[in-house]
Amino acid sequence: MVNASSEAGENAVAGHGEAAALTFLWIAVLLLIAKISGLVEKIGQASVLGELVMGVILGNLALIGINVFEPVKKDVIIQFLAELGVVVLLFQIGLESNIKQMRAVGLRAFLVAIVGVVTPFVLGTYIVGPWLMPGLTSSAYLFLGAALTATSVGITARVFKDLGKLQIKEAQTILGAAVIDDVLGLIILAVISAIVTVGAVSFGAISWIVAKAILFLVGSIVIGQITAPYLGRFFSKIQTGTGMKFTLAISFGLIFAFLAQKIGLAPIVGAFAAGLVLDAVHFKHFKEPTIVTEVKEVAQNLKENDQKRLTQIIQTHSRKHVEELIEPLAHFLVPLFFLFTGMTVKLETLFNIPVLMVALGITIVAFIGKIATGLVAGKMNKWLVGFGMVPRGEVGLIFATIGKQLGVVNDEVFSVIVIMVILTTLLTPPILSLLLKKHQSVAMA
Numbered sequence: 001m002v003n004a005s006s007e008a009g010e011n012a013v014a015g016h017g018e019a020a021a022l023t024f025l026w027i028a029v030l031l032l033i034a035k036i037s038g039l040v041e042k043i044g045q046a047s048v049l050g051e052l053v054m055g056v057i058l059g060n061l062a063l064i065g066i067n068v069f070e071p072v073k074k075d076v077i078i079q080f081l082a083e084l085g086v087v088v089l090l091f092q093i094g095l096e097s098n099i100k101q102m103r104a105v106g107l108r109a110f111l112v113a114i115v116g117v118v119t120p121f122v123l124g125t126y127i128v129g130p131w132l133m134p135g136l137t138s139s140a141y142l143f144l145g146a147a148l149t150a151t152s153v154g155i156t157a158r159v160f161k162d163l164g165k166l167q168i169k170e171a172q173t174i175l176g177a178a179v180i181d182d183v184l185g186l187i188i189l190a191v192i193s194a195i196v197t198v199g200a201v202s203f204g205a206i207s208w209i210v211a212k213a214i215l216f217l218v219g220s221i222v223i224g225q226i227t228a229p230y231l232g233r234f235f236s237k238i239q240t241g242t243g244m245k246f247t248l249a250i251s252f253g254l255i256f257a258f259l260a261q262k263i264g265l266a267p268i269v270g271a272f273a274a275g276l277v278l279d280a281v282h283f284k285h286f287k288e289p290t291i292v293t294e295v296k297e298v299a300q301n302l303k304e305n306d307q308k309r310l311t312q313i314i315q316t317h318s319r320k321h322v323e324e325l326i327e328p329l330a331h332f333l334v335p336l337f338f339l340f341t342g343m344t345v346k347l348e349t350l351f352n353i354p355v356l357m358v359a360l361g362i363t364i365v366a367f368i369g370k371i372a373t374g375l376v377a378g379k380m381n382k383w384l385v386g387f388g389m390v391p392r393g394e395v396g397l398i399f400a401t402i403g404k405q406l407g408v409v410n411d412e413v414f415s416v417i418v419i420m421v422i423l424t425t426l427l428t429p430p431i432l433s434l435l436l437k438k439h440q441s442v443a444m445a
Contacts, residue, residue, distance in 0.1 A: 023075055023077045023078065026071075026072055026075060026078060027078065027081070027336070030072070030078070030335070030336055030339050031332070031335060031336070033054055033058070033339065034050075034051050034054070034335035034336070034338070034339055035335075036054075037050030037051050037053070037054040038050055038051075040053075048152075048338055048425065049422065049425045049426060051335050051338035051339050051342065052338050052339075052341065052342045052397070052418070052421070052422060053342065053422065054339060054342065055338060055339040055340065055341060055342020055343045055345070056342040056343070056345045056347060056418070057342075058072075058339070058342070058343055059073065059342060059343030059344060059345060059346075059347075060345070060346070060347035060348075063347060063348065069343070072340075072343065073343055073344070078336065078340060079340065081333055081336050082333075082336045082337040082339075082340035082341070083337075084333055085330075085333030085334045085335075085336050085337035086268060086334075086337045086398055086401075087253070087254070087257050087267055087268055087271045088250075088253070088271070088326065088329055088330050088333050088334060089330065089333075089334050089337065089398075090268040090269075090271040090272040090275070090398075091250075091253035091257075091271040091272070091274060091275045091326065092275065092323065092326055092327075092330055092334075093182065093272060093275060094253075094271065094272040094273065094274060094275015094276045094277075094278075095275040095276075095278060095322060095323045095326065096275075096323060108173055108376075108377065108378050109172075109173050109176035109177040109180065110177070110180055111376040112173060112174075112177035112373045112376055112377055112385060112389070113176075113177040113178075113180035113181045113184060113373075114184070115372055115373045115375070115376050116149070116151060116177060116181055116369070116370050116372075116373040116389045117149045117181060117184045117185060117188070119368075119369045119370075119372045119373075120145070120148035120149055120365065120366060120368075120369025120370065121145040121146065121148060121149050121188065121369075122145070123145075123148070123365050123368070123369050124141070124144045124145035124147070124148040124362070124365060124369075125141045125142055125144065125145030125146075126141070126145075128361065128362065128365045129141040129144045129145065129362075132358045132361050132362065133358055133412075133413065133416075136410075136413065137408060139192070139195065139196045139403075139406075139408040140403070140408050140409055140410070140413055142192045142195070142196075143192060143399060143400065143402075143403035143408060143409050143413070144362070144409075144413060144416075144417065146185070146188050146189055146192055146399045146403075147392070147396045147399040147400050147403075147417045147420070147421075148362075148365065148366050148369055148392070148396070148420075149181070149184070149185045149188060150181070150182075150185050150392050150395035150396040150398075150399060151177075151178045151181045151182075151370065151389050151390075151391065151392070151395070152391040152392055152395060152396075152425065160174075160388075160432075160436070165436055169380050170377075170380050170381050170384040170385050170388065171388070173377060173380065173385055174385060174388040174389060177373070177389065178389070181389070182272065182395065183217065183272075185395060185399075186213070186217075186266070186268070186269045186272060187210060187213045187214065187217075189266055189268075189269070189399055189402065190209060190210075190212075190213040190265045190266060190269055191206060191209045191210055191213065193265075193266055193402060193406065194209045194265075195209070196406050196408050197406070212263060212265070213265055213269065216259075216260060216263060216265060216269065216270075216273065217269070217273050220256060220259075220270070220273035220274070220276075220277060221273060221276055221277055224252075224256075224273070224274065224277030224278075225277055228252070228277060228278060231248065231252075232248065235247075235248050242325065245322070245325060246325045246326075249278060249322050249325060249326060250326065250329065252274050252277070252278060253270075253271045253274040253275065254271075255270075255274075256270035256271060256273055256274035256277075257270040257271045257274070258270065260273070266402060268398060278322060338397070341397050341400075341401055341418075342418070344401075344404070344414070345414065345415055345418050346411045346415065347415075352412075355412050355415065355416065356419075358412075358416055359415070359416040359419035359420060360419075362416055362417075362419075362420050363419065363420045363423045363424065366390070366392065366420050366423075366424050367390055367424070370386060370387075370389040370390045371383075371386035371387060371389075371390065372386065373385055373386050373389050374386030381435070383435055384432070384435050384436065387428060387431050387432055387435060388432060390424050390427075390428045391424050391425050391428045391429075392420065392421045392424045392425065396417065396420070396421045397417075397418070397421055399417075400413075400414055400417040400418065400421075
């Protein structure tokens with residue numbers, strides 16, 4: 001009996017080891033595929049588009065008799081890493097955003113953000129959604145409308161940057177509005193998720209959810225900014241190296257994600273708030289990056305103008321060092337999220353002509369809802385501002401995924417949202433490039 005029990009235990013351990021090793025292999029394969037999909041950058045598209053499309057392809061190979069990737073869809077470890085990836089992504093977005101910049105963009109960007117959230121949300125939830133897809137639950141329409149609110153500022157920013165137009169007032173307005181857009185979108189997500197989870201439909205209950213989301217964001221920022229310097233100072237006394245700096249930053253994000261979940265908000269809301277809170281000043285007691293130290297030594301022997309330029313580079317690098325520390329982790333986890341999201345799309349739903357037509361209709365609404373922001377842009381190129389707000393990218397996918405996890409977004413609606421995200425991501429860059437070149441020629445004339 002002892003020998004039989006011991007043998008069974010050894011077999012269980014061996015089986016677990018084989019399963020873990022297979023998961024290791026799948027992760028490696030998925031990461032390599034994600035990087036290969038980055039070839040879309042060579043034709044001016046964002047890498048997220050390639051990862052998403054590749055995920056859709058891999059997840060539907062079974063339709064032509066290739067079932068090799070089917071186990072990945074059910075791998076709980078990869079699913080967990082994908083969920084962790086989206087938390088890290090929102091933490092990154094928070095880090096790249098800046099509270100001071102949000103204050104500085106002014107009323108114009110705030111108005112652009114409000115129109116860019118309210119218009120597509122109302123169109124998707126109450127007008128076009130029920131018209132094109134009758135018979136769905138009110139929660140499904142709410143998630144459809146929420147997915148239409150998001151703006152992927154990274155795609156727009158890249159187009160402006162590549163053409164050297166990142167400093168024009170249209171670009172600055174879009175960037176500022178997109179940050180506010182993210183905050184408003186996350187509040188909408190928090191409200192809708194709570195309505196679905198607890199069934200709250202009364203005005204008082206919704207008001208409380210909104211208040212709770214705002215209080216959490218504001219409270220996190222205020223309390224976080226007060227406590228972060230003390231935490232930085234305390235942990236720097238233990239160790240001042242990069243490892244401790246990374247640990248403190250990522251732990252901050254994960255703890256805030258946990259707290260958001262505990263009070264009924266999505267973890268990504270907490271991760272975003274944590275990213276907004278953290279700033280380079282909170283890590284001033286830690287060692288500077290090696291490259292900063294070396295550049296400072298070189299700068300001492302340079303001319304005054306060169307020293308000023310190097311000082312600017314040093315300040316920029318020091319300020320962005322936390323973002324740079326998180327970036328390798330994001331390179332590992334975030335592509336898994338987009339590939340896994342793409343793999344959950346059931347391509348057979350796209351063979352349904354009505355579903356395709358609905359997706360095109362929703363995409364048109366997605367364009368109209370954001371182009372309308374140009375109406376409140378003031379004395380600037382309204383078309384540039386409007387089209388600059390169009391790409392949905394990662395945040396729209398996050399909303400759709402959460403809706404699917406909660407069981408209110410079915411395969412058809414999920415596929416419609418994914419098509420909308422792909423088309424807005426694919427079509428916007430060339431349109432923006434054309435508008436920017438036209439804008440430049442008018443300015444020169």
